[in-house]
Amino acid sequence: MIKNQIGIIGLSTMGKNLALNIASHNFKVAGYNRTYAVTKDMMNEEYNNFIGYADLKEFIDSLEKPRKILLMVKAGQAIDDLCNQLAEYLDTGDIIMDGGNSYFKDTIRRNEYLKEKRINYLGIGISGGEKGARLGPSIMPGGDKDVYNEVKVFLESIAAKKNGEPCCTYIGPDGAGHYVKMVHNGIEYADMQLLVESYLLLKKIGRYTNSEMALIFESWNQSELKSYLVEITAKILREKDELRDGELIDYIIDKASQKGTGKWTSKETLDQDQNTSLIGAAVLARVTSNFDELRNTYQMLFDEPMTKEVNPYVFQEEVRKAYQLGKIVAYAQGFALMKDASKRYNWNLDLGKIASIFRAGCIIQAEFLQVIMKSYNEDKNLENLLLDEEIIRVIRRNIQSLRVVSSLAIRGGVPSPVFVSAITYLDQLRSKHVGANLIQAQRDFFGAHTFERIDQEGINHHEWNE
Numbered sequence: 001m002i003k004n005q006i007g008i009i010g011l012s013t014m015g016k017n018l019a020l021n022i023a024s025h026n027f028k029v030a031g032y033n034r035t036y037a038v039t040k041d042m043m044n045e046e047y048n049n050f051i052g053y054a055d056l057k058e059f060i061d062s063l064e065k066p067r068k069i070l071l072m073v074k075a076g077q078a079i080d081d082l083c084n085q086l087a088e089y090l091d092t093g094d095i096i097m098d099g100g101n102s103y104f105k106d107t108i109r110r111n112e113y114l115k116e117k118r119i120n121y122l123g124i125g126i127s128g129g130e131k132g133a134r135l136g137p138s139i140m141p142g143g144d145k146d147v148y149n150e151v152k153v154f155l156e157s158i159a160a161k162k163n164g165e166p167c168c169t170y171i172g173p174d175g176a177g178h179y180v181k182m183v184h185n186g187i188e189y190a191d192m193q194l195l196v197e198s199y200l201l202l203k204k205i206g207r208y209t210n211s212e213m214a215l216i217f218e219s220w221n222q223s224e225l226k227s228y229l230v231e232i233t234a235k236i237l238r239e240k241d242e243l244r245d246g247e248l249i250d251y252i253i254d255k256a257s258q259k260g261t262g263k264w265t266s267k268e269t270l271d272q273d274q275n276t277s278l279i280g281a282a283v284l285a286r287v288t289s290n291f292d293e294l295r296n297t298y299q300m301l302f303d304e305p306m307t308k309e310v311n312p313y314v315f316q317e318e319v320r321k322a323y324q325l326g327k328i329v330a331y332a333q334g335f336a337l338m339k340d341a342s343k344r345y346n347w348n349l350d351l352g353k354i355a356s357i358f359r360a361g362c363i364i365q366a367e368f369l370q371v372i373m374k375s376y377n378e379d380k381n382l383e384n385l386l387l388d389e390e391i392i393r394v395i396r397r398n399i400q401s402l403r404v405v406s407s408l409a410i411r412g413g414v415p416s417p418v419f420v421s422a423i424t425y426l427d428q429l430r431s432k433h434v435g436a437n438l439i440q441a442q443r444d445f446f447g448a449h450t451f452e453r454i455d456q457e458g459i460n461h462h463e464w465n466e
């Protein structure tokens with residue numbers, strides 16, 4: 001009997017669509033889902049090259065060796081449980097792949113655990129949502145390179161293509177793939193929030209309607225700002241409500257959810273002594289949106305500040321430039337975080353390649369990634385994207401708009417934490433004096449923590465006069 005070439009465990013939205021994507025590339029796919037009804041529904045559809053199994057053992061026996069099994073189940077305990085269960089049935093050299101949003105340190109741990117059992121493990125970041133999974137996601141595989149080479153043909157065939165190149169590349173050892181996916185999501189949070197702030201500012205200060213804003217975002221999408229998130233934002237603002245007059249956006253409750261990858265990025269940033277302030281601000285904006293009672297009370301206690309009259313056309317252009325620069329800062333911080341992780345974990349990340357596989361398939365796909373890719377390809381050791389010549393030119397062109405938009409937001413009481421974080425970060429980098437001398441003096445004052453002087457080498461302590 002002809003064996004299946006790859007197996008997928010977990011057939012809900014992402015798993016199902018990936019299974020169909022692989023099957024449509026003429027690979028024989030086996031599927032298994034804990035609840036058989038889901039598998040049965042898929043079987044009823046009679047997809048080519050796909051066979052669903054009710055029994056895990058039968059599913060495993062149907063696979064050619066070395067077996068290749070992709071887990072598309074909820075990150076966390078379920079992955080550990082499955083790894084344990086599968087380890088009982090699998091043979092030396094078989095490969096388990098985790099395609100969910102797993103925490104990269106869990107992936108490092110699972111990789112070590114399964115290595116002891118001579119089972120191979122890959123942690124694979126997959127981005128693109130339902131449509132991406134079916135038609136071509138961006139894929140970030142981490143683990144041993146020779147193990148990757150055994151599954152490369154599947155992953156590269158199903159990945160999105162940009163100029164004929166697959167948006168899938170070997171990222172690095174153990175947890176590297178999931179780490180990069182985590183930072184991808186962190187950038188996704190920051191970019192989404194920058195669009196949220198642009199929308200709020202255009203609405204409250206520019207006094208634009210939803211359909212006018214849709215036009216504005218559409219025009220951005222015709223420029224170097226072209227991106228998936230800008231495109232869907234325009235579409236969202238146009239969407240009519242099915243129950244009432246007007247657009248659906250105005251009937252959606254003003255509270256954001258999250259599943260944790262942005263928070264992980266922020267925690268890792270602190271542990272690595274790096275700065276991803278825009279991602280952090282975006283995570284906290286989602287958190288704060290859920291402070292129902294406090295928000296309600298404050299809405300009653302305080303009036304909205306009067307917004308300054310602006311020329312809407314001029315303002316619209318300022319917001320566009322502020323968004324462009326905010327986005328640059330968000331990506332620069334995210335890529336700097338990956339660069340640091342690469343050294344810290346010996347992953348040897350190729351940031352140019354990573355930018356290249358973000359160009360299609362994933363949620364943060366954007367024209368701008370071309371610039372990032374070029375700048376890392378020209379200089380593999382580039383310390384920070386903010387030092388790239390082309391990016392410096394954009395900063396010079398747009399910084400005043402970012403400053404104006406941030407100050408109008410503050411004066412008009414329009415919460416814009418990510419715009420404000422962006423200009424603050426640039427100011428911190430640019431300022432000759434950031435006040436850290438006073439921090440050092442205070443630390444020395446109350447705890448004799450010592451300080452360094454500008455005019456001589458060495459460590460000093462002063463007997464401060466209490």
Ligand code: 6PG
Pocket residue numbers: 101126127128129185188257258259260261262362363
């Ligand atoms: C992707 C997305 C995806 C993520 C959603 C929701 O790259 O396809 O990042 O992995 O699950 O965007 O994430 P939150 O629930 O945290 O917003």
